Amino acid sequence: MNKLAEEKSPYLLQHANNPVDWLPWGEAAFQIAREQNKPIFLSIGYSTCHWCHVMEHESFENVETARYMNEHFVNIKVDREERPDVDKLYMTFVQATTGSGGWPLSIFLTPELKPFFGGTYFPPQSAYGRISFPELLQRISTAWQDDRDKVIESGDSVISALDRYAGLASYSGSDGVDWNEIAAHCMEHFQQVYDMQNGGFGDAPKFPRPVTHDFLHRYYALHKDEVALQMSRQTLIAMGNGGMNDHLGGGFHRYAVDSQWIVSHFEKMLYDQAQLVVSYLEMFQFTGNSYYADIARNTLDYVLRDLTHTGGGFFAGEDADSLPDANSTHKEEGAFYVWTQQEIEQALGSEAAARFGYYYGIEEKGNAPTEGDPHGEFKGKNILHFPQQPDAEAADFLRECREKLFAIRETRPRPHRDEKIIVAWNGLTISAFARAAQVLEDAKYLEAAKRAAQFIKAELWDESSVTLLRHYKDGAANVAGFAEDYAFLVRGLLDLFEATFEIEWLEWAQQLNSAMLEKFWDEQGGGLYSSAPDENILLRFKEDYDGAEPSPNSIAAQNCIRLHHLFEDAGLREKAEAIFKAFAGRLRDAAPAMPLLLAAQMSFNAPPLHIFIVAGADNDETKHLLRAIHEVFLPGKTLVVLDESLQEYFATRLPFVAEMKVRDGKATAYVCRDFACHAPVTSAEELLEELTGSFA
DSSP states (O other), X not given: OOGGGGOOOHHHHHTTTSSSOOEESSHHHHHHHHHHTOOEEEEEEOTTOHHHHHHIIIIITOHHHHHHHXXXXXXXXXXXXXXXXXXXXXXXXXHHHHSOOOSSEEEEEOTTSOEEEEESOOOSSSBTTBOOHHHHHHHHHHHHHHOHHHHHHHHHHHHHHHHHHHHTTOOSOOTTOOXXXXXXXXXXXXXXXXXXXXXXXXXXXXXXXXXXXXHHHHHHHHHOOHHHHHHXXXXXXXXXXXXXXXXXXXXXXXXXXXXXXOSEEOOEEHHHHHHHHHHHHHHHHHHOOHHHHHHHHHHHHHHHHHSBOTTSOBOOEEOSEEOXXXXXOSOEETTTTOXXXXXXXXXXXXXXHHHHHHHHTOOTTOOXXXXXXXXXXXXXXXXXXXXXXXXXXXXXXXXXXXXXXXXXXXXXXXXXXXXXXXXXXXXXXXXXXXXXXXXXXXXXXXXXXXXXXXXXXXXXXXXXXXXXXSEESSSBOSOBOOXXXXXXXXXXXXXXXXHHOOHHHHHHHHHHHHHHHHHHBOTTTOSBOSSOOOTTOSOOOXXXXXXXXXXXXXXXXXXXXXXXXXXXXXHHHHHHHHHHHHTHHHHHHHGGGOHHHHHHHHHHHSOOEEEEEEOOSOHHHHHHXXXXXXTSOOTTOEEEEEOHHHHHHHHTTSGGGGGOOOBTTBOEEXXXXXXXXXXXXXXXXXXXXXXXXXXX
C-alpha cells in the first residue's frame, strides 16, 4: 500500500495498492520533489472514469513501469472532483498546448509545480498515433537530466502565458453591449448546430447539456420563439427515448457515443441527474405532457434508490464498467446494462420478448449502430432504447416487462459507486428535489431535499469559521469548499425555501452567499474566482464556461438576483451586474459557451415578479393556489407563503408586505409585476389567469 491508503477519496483509494509510490497532492510531496530535484508526474482523474481505469491497469499496475516512475519521478495522484482547482489549472495547460483535454490527465511538472508537458491517456505501446507511456517517461527523464534549464524555462513561459489567459477573465465594463443582440446570436448558433433529424446539438458524441435547455426555455418565455421550445423538446425526447436513459432503473448515463442517442458511455453522474430533472420539469410545465414528468420521477427515484447516503447526502456517481458475471475478473463497459436477445427471451418468454423488442429496438445481432461501436464492444448486445411509442395497454405490458428485467439485473455485479458526497453537486440535487416536490406535488422529494441540506449543515459546515468543506466520505475531508460549492448550495437552499417557506433555509442561504462573496470575489475586475488563494495553486481562474456543470459565476448571478428580489438589497443587484460586466467581452465573443450566464442576464433585465400568498385557516386553499403557480413556467419569480411570523419578517424588508391581508377569510394571492401590484385573488383560476404568459 502506498500513501494514498490514508486518503478518503474513492479514486485515490483505488490506486492505493498500485506498485507506483503515489503521493497525495500536498506539501509533503512537493518537498520530496524539491529535495531530490526530480520532476513530478501528476495524474488526475476520478473514480468512475473509464479510461482512468484502463491506464491504471495497463501502466500503473505494471511493475516495470512503476519501478521506472518511482526511480525518476515524484508521482502525485489527484481526484479532480476533490480538487477542481488543481484540475482546472493543469487542464487549461493541456488544452492550450495540445488542443484537447480529458481524463486521465497526465502532466509533468517542475518541483515548483510549473507544467512543461502534458496529455491525457497514453497507451502501454505506441498506438492510435500516441507515444507509449514507458517511452514518454524515458524521454521526459532524459530531457530533465540533459537539458534541465530549458525544461524549467519552458515551465516559466507556460505559466506566464496562462497568467495572461487568466487575466482575460475581466473586461472593462459592458458599455455599448446590446444584450438582446447577444441573446439572439446565441439562439442563432444553437439553430445552426441543431441536429434536426436526431435532436441534440452538433454531431456525435452527444452530451446532455442542461444549461442549453435553461437558455432555450427562458428565451422562449421572453420572446415566444417556438423554435427555441421545439429544439429543447425534441432533444429531451431523444434523450428520454434513447439508450442514454436507463429505461429499467431510471437515471441518465454520461453521454451518447453515436448521433442517434443509442450507445451510451455508461457512467452515471449526480450532476447530470440533478440538472436534467429540472429540464424535464420545466418542459412538463410548458406542455402538461406527463412524459416529461415521468422521466423526472424515474430519475429522482434512481437517485433515492442508488445514490443516497443513509444520512441524507447524495453520492457522486456510478462507474461505466462492471463485471459481466460473478465469475469474471475483467470489467467491461456497460456490462450491467446491456442484454442479448437470448437473455430477454429467457426472462420474458419468446412471445413477450418479441413484443418488448419491437418497442425497445431489440435485434438478434445487437442494436448498436456501427458509428457507436467502432471496436465491436457491443456486438450481439442490445442497449434498451425506445423507438416506438406505446398505447395505454402496451404501456402496462411494457412496465411489467421492465420490472422483470430490472429484478434480474439487480442480481448482476454492480458498477463501482463513488460515495463522495460533494457539496456543489448536492446543491444542484437539493434544487432538483425541491422543485420536483412543487411541480409533482410529492412529499418524499421534499423530504429528500431537506435531509440532504441537514446532512451538509451537520457534516460539512463550520459556522464558527463560516466555511464549507468540499466533500464527505466516511467523515469530512480536509478540503475547503470552492466557489461552486457555495453558489450551488445557495441555489438549492433558495429552492428549498420556496418549497417549505421555512426561514432557516433562507437565512443559511444568505449567510453562505455572503461568505462566498467574501472568499472568492474579485474586487478589481468583478466576478468570482473559482478557488480561494492557495500558495500551491500558481494561478486562480474565474470559471465562466457553462458545460456539463454550470459556472459558479452563472449560478451566483442568479442567486444574487433572487436574494435582491427577496430583500431589496441593492448591493446584491450590483454584484450580479458586476458579474455580467466582468464577462461581457466573452459573452459578446462566445455566448453559446455561457448560456446560463446569458439566461441570468435575461432575468436581470426582465421586470420583477413577486407572488405572495397570505395563508388562511384552510391549508387546502393555499395548496390550490400553489398548484396553479407551479403549473406555469415562471423563471425568476419570487414566491413566499406568508404566515404570521414570515409576514412580520418580510415586512421589515419589503414594507408593502405588511398591508397584505386575507380576503373573505380565504388564502389570498398578491401578484406584483414590474413594480405594480395587481388586485388580490383567492381562486386558483384567477391566479392562473394572472400568471399565464408572464415572464420574470
